[in-house]
Amino acid sequence: MxxxxxxxxxxxxxxxxxxxxxxxxxxxxxxxxxxxxxxxxxxREAVDRWDADAIVLTDEADKSLAQSIMLREKEDNLKADQIAPIGQLNAIANNKDEKQNISLFAIESDSFIMPEVLEGKAFKNKFEVIASETLKSEGFTIGDRVKLSGSDDDLTIVGFIASARFNVAPVLYTDFDTFYSIKYGETSETNNTKLNGFIVQSNDVNAITTDSELEAIPIESFIEKLPGYxxxxxxxxxxxxxxxxxxxxxxxxxxxxxxxxxxxxxxxxxxxxxxxxxxxxxxxxxxxxxxxxxxxxxxxxxxxxxxxxxxxxxxxxxxxxxxxxxxxxxxxxxxxxxxxxxxxxxxxxxxxxxx
Known part of the structure; x- marks a missing residue:
């Protein structure tokens, strides 16, 4: 030295x-x-905030949440500590002449994946949403009425949550009634038992389901299959x-x-x-x-x-x-x-x- x-x-x-x-x-x-x-x-930010062990999708969806469509009754075939149904769609949000790609998630307000609201309040009524705080920098504020591409309904932002993005797009959370109206429009009444998957907490991923049409995927494996990840x-x-x-x-x-x-x-x-x-x-x-x-x-x-x-x-x-x-x-x-x-x-x- x-x-x-x-x-x-x-x-x-x-x-x-x-x-x-x-x-x-x-x-x-x-x-x-x-x-x-x-x-x-x-x-993966939104997925990490779920604090989940696995996600249940249809076997033919190739680990893609958007491609997985199932009936809510499939929950009867699942065995886990916590089960949270989820719906998801990608859209463009129009707000004050500004456009922003977003990912809309439908969840139940009492499920374990319900995020903490940092500002404002949680959604309670139809067409209310809570949004990722990253949308603030894009000009979104509480009380804004947002229209999604492919839908004539207006969504009202009632609260903000911690930064949450899914496959790059900021996340909006809402209830299933709103989700069905946005996704299916006038035919929502005939599709109100459809969803994209179930988020679960379980110590044994392999024992979550025995349904041949469903697949329980560890969260990390699901993230690895996100497009381009x-x-x-x-x-x-x-x-x-x-x-x-x-x-x-x-x-x-x-x-x-x-x-x-x-x-x-x-x-x-x-x-x-x-x-x-x-x-x-x-x-x-x-x-x-x-x-x-x-x-x-x-x-x-x-x-x-x-x-x-x-x-x-x-x-x-x-x-x-x-x-x-x-x-x-x-x-x-x-x-x-x-x-x-x-x-x-x-x-x-x-x-x-x-x-």
Whole structure:
């Protein structure tokens, strides 16, 4: 460590440039991690707030809530600690000449998935809804009358709940009577026993139903099947993994060049009795210092950037994930330095000093 630190002090500009490059790569890794977490939240926020273990859909729906249609009487075939029927449809909400994609959920006000109302009141009458607070930034307020695409009925916002989005769209919650009128219109009376699924809490997902037409899906599996969710996460994660590999290559190249430039010095040191192991530890320690400083600055800049980003940018920083990536970054950088260590071990003192 002594040799590593003193060399850094004597060659500040050289090592500053290496640290700067590592800092930029680390910053990009952290920012992409925040973007990946933010986009995940946009897709699954409402589902996470249900605090459920599974969702029951029709077997032919391919784990899609919108494609699952069943009769309410199917609840008789379910066995779970808590069961909450749910209806869902996607629509465009028109409010004050503004249009916003939304996801409308029909639930029972006494079910366990009923969200806490933070502002206003819960829905009690037909055509009343409570809305995700994210709609406030789009100009929605309590008392607004909202019309959904494909329906002539007006919905009245009576309250706001904590931020809740499903597959990116902000959520509105209402009762089933309203849901049937919006979805089926004049024929609602003949469809008032239809819904999309059941949200359940159960310790044994496999024992929820024995109905061959129904499928009990663990919540995480359901989320993974949301349109674009897995593909989006896979793309961003691959970008992060490639950046980690690139950081190792950068470290390997920089340190190898520095090692080649100092072959004669290392040869003299070996001739004086300094072991290859000591020199190797010095290179590894040097890499650790550079990578750690680069990661720390990159993390600080990423968190600082997040404070100034507008709400429209879906970046959410999860500190445990960032620290994990930071640790991996340092380890990968150290692995990249092993190429230089191999070069040091192979140095022949006599040849290095021209003997």
């Amino acid at each position: 002594f040799l590593a630190w003193n060399e850094i002090r004597r060659n500040k500009l050289r090592f500053f440039l290496i640290t700067g490059v590592l800092m930029l790569v680390a910053y990009l890794v952290f920012f992409l991690s925040g973007l990946a977490t933010g986009l995940q939240t946009l897709n 897995s593909e989006q996460n896979m793309t961003l994660n691959f970008m992060i993994y490639f950046l980690l590999i690139i950081s190792a290559v950068i470290v390997a190249i920089f340190l190898y060049v520095l090692t080649v430039q100092k072959i004669n010095i290392f040869g003299v040191m070996k001739a004086q009795g300094i072991s290859s192991a000591y020199l190797a530890r010095s290179v590894v320690a040097q890499t650790f210092i550079l990578a750690f400083v680069g990661v720390a600055i990159g993390l600080g800049l990423a968190l600082l950037t997040g404070m100034f980003l507008p709400d429209a940018v879906p970046v959410t920083f999860d500190l445990p994930i960032l620290l994990t990536y930071g640790a991996i970054f340092v380890i990968v950088a150290i692995l990249g330095s092993l190429f230089s260590v191999r070069t040091i071990v192979k140095i022949d003192p006599l040849k290095a000093i021209g003997g």
